[in-house]
Amino acid sequence: MRKVIYLVFFVFGLNKAFGQNENFRMILKDNWQMQSVLKDPTPAQIVSQIEFTASGWYKISVPSTIIAGLIANKAYKFDPFYGMNFEKLNDTALDHAWWFRTAFRLPVSENGKNIILKLHGINYKANVWLNGVKIMDSTQAKNPYRVVEVDITKNIKKGNDNVLALEILRPFNPNKHVGDLAIDYADWIHYPPDYNAGIINNVEIKSFDKVGIKYPLVSTVFDMPALKIAHLSVDALVTNYSNSDQEVMVKGLINNDVSFEQQVHLKPHEIKNVIFSAARYSQLTIKNPHIWWPWQYGKPELNKIKLSVIREGLVSNTITEDFGIRTITSKLIDEHSREFVVNGKRIMLRGAAWSPDIFQRRSAKRQEQEIRLYRDMNMNVIRSEGKLDIPLILTTQFRRNVTSDSASN
16 A cells, blocks of 8 residues: 655645735736647747747647647547547657747836746746747756746847747656656556646746835734734745845735835845744734634635835835635644644544646636535545646635645655
8 A cells, every 4th residue: 555645735824825916917828829849840049039930830828738739729530538549649749849939019018127937837848938039948947836937128029029939848757766857647647648748837927127026925823722813924025136236115014904014125136035023013913813714614714915015115016915814733643644723723624636637728617616516525625646736726725715735655
């Protein structure tokens, strides 16, 4: 019998909030084109130029894997889930690189700002080109669970179309001793022949006026056992995207009535973790807080936090997110069992395994239905084996007060 080690994390108990809202954020979702380098061997410097004509390429939206894109374009004349048809998907072309290409134009309002390309998940690795220039190689844009950022300000064509092209290669021998650390289906789902190669999470363009703030985290300590008082700690990353020192003010607001601020000095290109603790900011000690509880134990009360970074009296960017006030602890009962405690209360976990679509096709409607199905079966935890949950299903779980559990062999 194989031994499974459980790593349970309650949605937003240990991670950042969801429901993100920022000043400028362009998600590059539609109007992508995809093709094998074997079918179109045009050099990368040309493929990534606006003058290139992608004749015969497949039109897709991302996130998408190679096979998901081919299915969407009806490239297969059979149902891969019927009989032995899955084996018909095998194709040596999937062992070679594929192009994912799109064009975008920034609004005039973003001129003069620092432009950041953010890749939320490339499987498995890619050479990334923008307007004929390689801006990242496959040692940088690598691994489906890494979030990669690159400053593309100097490569952007203001007022014109820009072409982003990713030359993506699938993982080989995934999760083996000398293989690639990629998406794993363990022993209960076959690997698709492309091994989910492609863009499996968002591609976005963001802008900042010299400095920016991101990744807010709110942690909680209660006065036990009454839960009448919560001591909050807020931290976030502040980044200087410029070549000079910057003096900025970081301001925060919780539920429109709790405000706090801190002066921060940033060296050129410095990333600093800014912390607001209840010990230093007494207003972060909250009386009668709205508390998040798991399914069957109470309501999933939500709170809202707004963080801004201000430079020379002007707001560079603002981020607003929902979060839950709660605490999570756990301890081993014996070699085989672990006890979980939420807000001081022991929680009985009841759950079952969850896996995404084998071709990584995603539907908010379907995932909402899956979460409701779990709740209808009186379950309060979702188990994900060999892969991380994507933000969409985590957000849905968070709002439906269903917890999440990932496991590794």
